[in-house]
Amino acid sequence: MLDFLFAALASLLAGFIDAVAGGGGLVLLPALFSAFPGAAPATLMGTNKGASVWGTTWAAGQYLRRVQLDWRTLAPAAALSLIGSLLGAWLLTLTSPDGLRKALPWVLAGVLLYTLARKDLGRAHAPRFEGRREQLAMAGIAGVVGFYDGFFGPGTGSFFVFLFVRVLGYDFLHASAAAKLMNLASNVAAISLFAAKGHVWWLLAGVMAVTNVAGSLAGTRLALKHGAGFVRGVFVLVVTALILKTAWSAYGG
Template sequence: MELELWVFAALTAVCVVSGFIDAVAGGGGLLTMPALLSAGLPPHLALGTNKLQSLAGVTMAMRTYHRKGLLEIRPNITAVICILIASAAGALAVQMLDTKILNLIVPVLLVLCAAYVIFSPRMDDSDRHHVLTRKGYNPVAGGIGFYDGFFGPGAGSFYTTSLVALRGMGLTRATALSKLFNMTSNVGSLAMFIAGGKVFWTLGLCMCVGTVVGSWVGSHSAIRFGAKLIRPLLVTISLALTARLIWTYFTG
């Protein structure tokens, strides 16, 4: 399909903002998916193209967190493998199934995430005793990975909140690890969208430029300000995603 040049420029600009949001709290799809659909892309093509630009952003954010010593990759390799397989399965499934039912389920989960962030005293930068071991967390990681491949909105928030609640991690470290997991689920799902011919490469690569810029700024801001920035943005994004998904469901 063909788009006018101003559409490319506008979507790239949107990705600067969404990249910042994704790097700090997740949920950048709140901006990019409606923008892609408004530009006239069919839903599956929009999903695949969104995964391409999102992968560029979370990779930049992950690299920044890793260089600052906030992310350990090797101890989480098993979770990464689970997420990779599950996200690929999710992306394969979404190309065959109707996703409308998720527009009812996901808002409930996002509200629970927001409530946990607001009311739990654990949502700060201090580490606490874990509920699940790394191995015990793998099925949770795989489940979120499947969801990210299948649908996606709020996956970054789910990773972060579950790492704090179940793995006992401080909020900034949980955010850093969520970027590794988010990158992995993007790789797995993007591979399936590419195989299905559901990526608008020219547009996606332009959007990558914007999201990398936004992710660089966002990750450095999150590292500098920690939970004071991540916590309110996590709540805001969760509630905003909830409102958008409910609106989408009832307006068809």
């Protein structure tokens, strides 16, 4: 019961972080590995997805009701995020992500430095593309990051947010809203694979889903209330924590 309580509280915090800027897995996955050290990694990853998808679904719904985005652009991109995630998960069964694990801290450091250097980045919503060009640009991002999510995963939400800001010209609030839908699609693909192979503890996932939605509700409300500046600040904190976590996993663990 103590392990369940610990996992539930971690899921609450993860839901809050993920709803604002992505990166909830930074909290929840290490907590699960700590609470259940003897479990198969695939089972813990599947259980994590089985819980976090509900918080992501809630956040996506809240954002999309309050933040105006074009479904003609979102829908094809979400489909490519799902397909990319399936392909990434399939490739993971054939190869090792060790090289990517060592490169990830450096990529994240570049994202952080660029964000800090550009003080105005993501503060104003000024889309660079329209119509078909915007559809193609978002779909390309979704396919690549969705593939990454299926193959490896840490920081997926943060990568979505950063690329939507940098490439598409969105502010952080609109980018976070769009990222939730992309993340939802890639999570559905991952859960399908994990569940098909029996790698989900449904009881634990159900308990964590409740607290994950509660955290997501709090995070979404704060983001919508305080806007792009607040999301940018949380994004910087999450990416900094991701750099430290992934660097320790790659080089210090």
